[in-house]
Amino acid sequence: MFKENEKYIKMKNSEIILPDELKHINDWFWDIISKAKQDENKLRKILEKMDKDAIYDFQDLFIEAAVELRCQPFTDFTESSEDGIDDISNWVVSKGKAYYVEILDYPERIPYSVEDKTEEIIAHVADEVYFEKFGETTGLY
Numbered sequence: 001m002f003k004e005n006e007k008y009i010k011m012k013n014s015e016i017i018l019p020d021e022l023k024h025i026n027d028w029f030w031d032i033i034s035k036a037k038q039d040e041n042k043l044r045k046i047l048e049k050m051d052k053d054a055i056y057d058f059q060d061l062f063i064e065a066a067v068e069l070r071c072q073p074f075t076d077f078t079e080s081s082e083d084g085i086d087d088i089s090n091w092v093v094s095k096g097k098a099y100y101v102e103i104l105d106y107p108e109r110i111p112y113s114v115e116d117k118t119e120e121i122i123a124h125v126a127d128e129v130y131f132e133k134f135g136e137t138t139g140l141y
Contacts, residue, residue, distance in 0.1 A: 013097045019104065022068065029061040030097035038094050038120040047129040059126035059138045065093045065100065066123065073107040088114050090123035 013030040036043035047055050069089035078088050091114040092103050103110050114121070130138050 011098060016097050016101050018097075018101060022065070022104075025061050025065050027097075029058060029065075032058060033094065033096050033122075036094075036122055038122060040122050040125045043122050043125045044129055047126055048133070052130070052134055055126050055130045055133070056138050056140075059130065059140045062090075062093055062123055062126065063140050066090050069093075069103065069110065074103070074110050077108050077110050077112065079113050084113060084115075087118060087121060090121045091117055094120055094122045 013027045013034060016030075018025060032043070032046055035046060047058065050058070066086070066089040069092055070085050074089075075085060078085055088111055092100055092110065127138050127140065130136070
């Protein structure tokens, strides 16, 4: 079990600084993640109120954030299957900005596996809502 870094726990998303190359993954996105609290039903309700572009943008940012964790040094500490790495990176993003930045700062803290926590992964919700509202997928996975 990983303990979240004390310096991030009580900070607001706007106070947590991402590396320059990831600053486009903005606080609009992280605030939605925070409100969802790893609960797909909460995220679904938030996204259902959004327009097509906003849901697409949310999904795009989610994927961009997760992809950053699908290479070394992060994969040095995770299981090696592609599906497992995808689940781990999606789970880390689902936990929110504080945990995400902690993993960026300390790659060795990334979980080896999240096999028993897949219900906490909310990566799929935006694409489902997009399909339900607009009859097409985002095409972003």
